[in-house]
Amino acid sequence: MDETTCQRPVRGAWARADDAGEAVRRLRHALPDSDHAALTLFFCAGGFDRIRLAAALREQFTGAPRIACTTAGEITPEGARDGSVTALQFDASHFRVAVGGIPDVHELGIDDATRLIEELRSDLDSAPPLPTACQRGAPTDLAILLVDGLSSGEEVLLANLTPGLGAIPLVGGSAANGQRLEHAGISVGGGFASGGAALALVRTTLPVVKFKTESFVLGEQRIVVTSATPKSRTVHEFNGRPAIEEYARMIGVAKDDLTPEIFAEHPVAIRVAGMVYVRSIRQPLPDGSLQFHCAMDEGLVLHDVHAIDLVNDTRRAFAQMRARLGEPTAVLAFDCIQRRLETERLGRVEELDRLFQDNHVVGFRTYGEQFGRTHINFTLSALAFGSPVASEGPP
Numbered sequence: 001m002d003e004t005t006c007q008r009p010v011r012g013a014w015a016r017a018d019d020a021g022e023a024v025r026r027l028r029h030a031l032p033d034s035d036h037a038a039l040t041l042f043f044c045a046g047g048f049d050r051i052r053l054a055a056a057l058r059e060q061f062t063g064a065p066r067i068a069c070t071t072a073g074e075i076t077p078e079g080a081r082d083g084s085v086t087a088l089q090f091d092a093s094h095f096r097v098a099v100g101g102i103p104d105v106h107e108l109g110i111d112d113a114t115r116l117i118e119e120l121r122s123d124l125d126s127a128p129p130l131p132t133a134c135q136r137g138a139p140t141d142l143a144i145l146l147v148d149g150l151s152s153g154e155e156v157l158l159a160n161l162t163p164g165l166g167a168i169p170l171v172g173g174s175a176a177n178g179q180r181l182e183h184a185g186i187s188v189g190g191g192f193a194s195g196g197a198a199l200a201l202v203r204t205t206l207p208v209v210k211f212k213t214e215s216f217v218l219g220e221q222r223i224v225v226t227s228a229t230p231k232s233r234t235v236h237e238f239n240g241r242p243a244i245e246e247y248a249r250m251i252g253v254a255k256d257d258l259t260p261e262i263f264a265e266h267p268v269a270i271r272v273a274g275m276v277y278v279r280s281i282r283q284p285l286p287d288g289s290l291q292f293h294c295a296m297d298e299g300l301v302l303h304d305v306h307a308i309d310l311v312n313d314t315r316r317a318f319a320q321m322r323a324r325l326g327e328p329t330a331v332l333a334f335d336c337i338q339r340r341l342e343t344e345r346l347g348r349v350e351e352l353d354r355l356f357q358d359n360h361v362v363g364f365r366t367y368g369e370q371f372g373r374t375h376i377n378f379t380l381s382a383l384a385f386g387s388p389v390a391s392e393g394p395p
Contacts, residue, residue, distance in 0.1 A: 008329040008330055008360070008387075009090075009091045009093065009094040009095075009206060009329055009330075009385070009387075009388060010088060010089070010090055010091070010094075010206075010329050010330035010332075010385050011031060011033070011088070011089045011091070011330070012076070012077040012086070012087070012088050012089075012330060012360065012362035013027055013030040013031050013077065013086070013087050013089070014027065014030070014074065014076035014077060014078070014081065014084045014085065014086040014087070015027040015029075015030060015084060015085055016081065016083055016084040016085075019052070020048040020049050020050075020052040020053035020056055020085075021052055021053075021055070021056040023048070023056075023084070023085045024053065024056035024057055024059075024060050024061075024085055025056070025060060027060070027085050027087055028060040028061065031087060031089055033089075033091070034061055034063075034064070034089065035063060035064075036091060036092050036093070037063075037064040037089045037090060037091060037092060038064060038065075038090045038091065038092040038094075038095040038096060038097045039064060039065050039066070039067070039089070039090045039095065039097040039099065039200060039202070040061055040064060040065075040066045040067075040087055040088070040089045040090070041066075041067050041068070041087065041088045041089075041144070041146075041332070042057060042066060042067070042068035042069075042085060042086070042087050042187075043068075043069060043071050043074050043075075043085075043086045043087070043088075043362075043363065043364035044068055044069065044070055044071060044074075044084075044085050044086075045070070045071060045073075045074065045082060045083045045084055045085070045178075046070040046071065046072075046176070046177035046178050046180070046183070046184070046185075047083060047178070048085070050070075050185055050191070050192040051191070053068075053085070053192070054068075054187055054190065054191045054192055057187070058189075058190070064092075065097055065099040065189065065200070066187075066189055067099060067146060067186075067187065067188055067189075067198045067200060068186070068187040068192070069146045069173075069175035069184070069185065069186050069187070069198075069364070070175050070176060070177050070183075070184050070185045070192065071175070071176050071177075071364035071365055071366075072176035072177070072178055072179060072337040072340075072364070072365040072366065072367065073178075073337065073340060073364065073365035074086040074363075074364050074365070075333060075335060075356060075361055075362055075363045075364060075365070076362065077357070077360070077362060078357060079350075079353030079354070079356055079357055080340065080349065080352075080353055080356070080365075082178075086362060086364070087362075088330065088332055088362040088363070090202070090204075093130075093131060094130070094204055094205055094206050094388065095130075095202060095203065095204045095206075096124055096127045096128075096130060096202075096203040096204075097124075097200055097201070097202050097203075098119075098120040098121070098123035098124050098127075098200070098201045099120075099188060099189075099198065099199070099200045099201075100116050100119070100120050100188075100198070100199045100200075101186075101188035101189075101196065101197075101198055102116070102147075102157070102196050102197040102198065102199065103193065103195070103196045104195050104196055105147060105148065105151050105153035105154070105156065105157045105195065105196060105197050106151070106153050106156065106195075108157065108160055109160060110159075110160045110163065112160075113157075113160040113161045113163075113164055114163065114164040116164075116199070117161065117164035117165060117199075117201070118164065120199070120201040121201065123201075124141070124201055124203050127203075130203065130204075130205050131205075139203050139204060139205050140203070140204055140205075140206075140207075140208050141168050141201065141202065141203050142168060142169050142170070142171075142201075142202050142204070142208060142210070142383065143161075143165055143168050143169065143170040143171075143172075143199060143200065143201055143202070144170075144171060144172060144199070144200040144202060144332070144383070145157075145158075145161070145170055145171075145172030145173075145197060145198070145199050145200075145370050146172060146173060146175060146186055146197060146198045147172065147173075147174055147175065147186070147196075147197035147198075147370070148174070148175050148184050148185070148186055148194055148195050148196060148197065149173075149174030149175050149176050149184050149366060149367025149368050150177075150182065150183075150184050150194070150367065151194070151195050151196075151197075152231070152232070152233060152295075153195075154174060154294075154295075154368060154370060154375035155230075155294065155295040155375050156295075157197060158170075158370060158373055158374070158375060159373075161199065162372070162373045168201070169208075169210045169372065170370060170371075170372055170373075171210055171332070171334065171370060171371060171381050171382065171383050172334060172369070172370035172381070173334030173363070173364060173366040173368070173369055173370065173381070174334075174366045174367040174368035174369065174370075174375075175366075175367070176337060176364070176365065176366055176367040179337065184367065186198055204385070205388070206329065206385045206386050206387070206388065207325055207385070207386035208325075208383060208384065208385055208386070209321050209324050209325045209383070209384040209386075210371075210382070210383055210384075211317060211320070211321050211381075211382055211384065212317075212369070212371050212376075212379055212380060212381045212382065213313055213314055213316075213317035213379065213380050214269075214276055214277075214278045214376070214378055214379040214380075215307060215308055215309070215310040215313040215314065215339070215378075216267070216269060216276060216278055216305035216306065216307055216308065216378070217276070217305065217306055217308055218269060218271065218276060218303045218304075218305055218306075219303060219304035219305055219306050220304070221250045221251075221303065221304040222301055222302065222303055222304075223238040223239055223246055223247070223250055223268075223301075223302050224238065224239055224299065224300070224301055224302070225237075225238060225296050225297065225298050225299060225300045225302065226238065226239060226240050226298060227298065228296045228297060228298050228300075230295045230296060230297050231295075232291065233282070233291055233292045233293065233294060233295050233296060234285065234289050234290070234291045234292070234296070235289060235290050235291075235292065235296045236287075236288075236289045238250075238302075242288035242289075243288060243289050243290040244258070244284050244288045244289070244290055245288065247268075247281075247290060250304050251266045251304060253266075258284065260283075263280070263281040263283075263284075264280070264338055264341065264342070265307065266304070266305075267279060267280040267281065267305060267377065267378050268281075268302040268303060268304060268305065269302065269303050269305045270300060270301065270302060270303070271303065272374065276305070277371075277374050277376045277379075278305065278376055278377050278378040278379055279292055279293070279294045279296065279302065279376070279377060280292065280293050280294075280336075280338060280377035280378050281293075293367070293368055293377045294368065294375050294376065294377060295375070307342075310339060310342055310343060310346070310348075310352075311343065311346075311348050311351050311352050311355065314352065314355060314380065315355055317380070318331075318355065318358075318359050321359075321382075321384045322359075325384055325386045326386055326387065327386075327387060328359055328360055328384045328385060328386060328387075329360065329385050329386060329387045329388075330360045330361075330362060330384075330385050331359050331360055331361040331362070331363075331382050331383070331384045331385070332362060332363055332382060332383045332384075332385075333356070333361045333362070333363035333380055333381070333382040334363055334364065334366045334369045334370075334380070334381050334382070335363060335364070335365055335366065335369075335380045336365070336366055336367075336368070336369060336377055336378050336379055336380070337365045337366060337367065338377065338378050339378060339379075339380060340365050359384075361382075363382070369381040
């Protein structure tokens with residue numbers, strides 16, 4: 001079956017076709033209540049013609065705000081897929097949303113970011129109040145961020161946005177384009193463009209749980225960044241020695257034996273307020289430096305990490321979420337492409353897919369994840385939405 005829908009306050013659907021216009025038409029058929037949406041997020045395979053894709057989204061999904069991005073794989077209501085257009089739609093009975101586009105993440109200073117958030121907050125406050133019949137408590141505000149995963153600008157963007165957000169929880173993902181590491185795209189109601197981001201401020205009467213899991217535990221080894229170029233995410237030296245040599249020493253592998261697989265199996269991590277945040281290596285450079293998928297600053301203390309069972313750890317994270325929330329109506333998930341590659345290596349793709357289906361997960365495979373103030377790798381970051389009160393609906 002190439003399309004499905006889930007009639008919930010947060011509705012997931014997906015469709016697949018060779019032509020972008022046909023895929024979007026099928027998706028619109030799978031979401032018949034789109035005219036009553038507060039927001040629709042679209043996660044789109046990178047192989048589609050983006051001009052046709054943007055035109056089809058404009059034609060088929062009118063009225064409500066829409067944000068789209070390209071992916072390294074889609075997480076649909078039926079599990080992981082490639083080559084699809086997948087959507088998560090938020091119903092106006094339970095949500096109010098204000099959306100802002102950021103054309104260039106490197107051009108958005110802190111003053112601009114503060115003004116943008118003030119405008120979005122004003123839009124939320126001036127919107128009609130949410131219905132009270134099905135509320136389970138005071139409305140909750142949260143932020144969803146989609147950013148070009150090839151912009152190398154996630155850290156500076158978060159640094160500029162988070163002061164204005166204050167206590168509003170933020171979760172997000174870095175747009176991708178398969179495994180090609182080129183031409184990721186973001187669309188905020190119009191065409192797809194590179195280098196930018198989209199921020200949605202969301203107010204809801206549903207209970208919400210923000211959570212993450214990285215399936216690693218900290219080891220005993222530590223290294224300190226002693227020379228780095230944060231803008232290019234490059235570390236030149238750890239502990240005053242060439243970065244590649246000191247990294248190889250720490251993980252117990254000869255420098256000449258380092259491979260992309262070794263880098264993927266042995267990321268490093270920082271600890272912030274007792275939480276683990278993973279940093280993965282993009283590639284070695286000819287001068288002995290290491291380029292990362294996250295910015296690395298001098299003085300940063302990095303730990304070696306040891307992988308634990310990825311599927312069982314993800315199952316544990318969902319169980320903890322359910323203990324706080326109950327049965328989720330939907331989970332918006334940003335899942336690192338490296339986690340997908342690891343499950344493929346382990347031969348456990350179907351097992352993880354079943355876990356996602358059981359928890360109503362919709363999202364995409366990313367080039368990086370955002371969780372609060374931090375940009376991370378090799379992580380699943382997520383927002384889980386609970387159900388309305390049982391008394392909701394016709395008598």
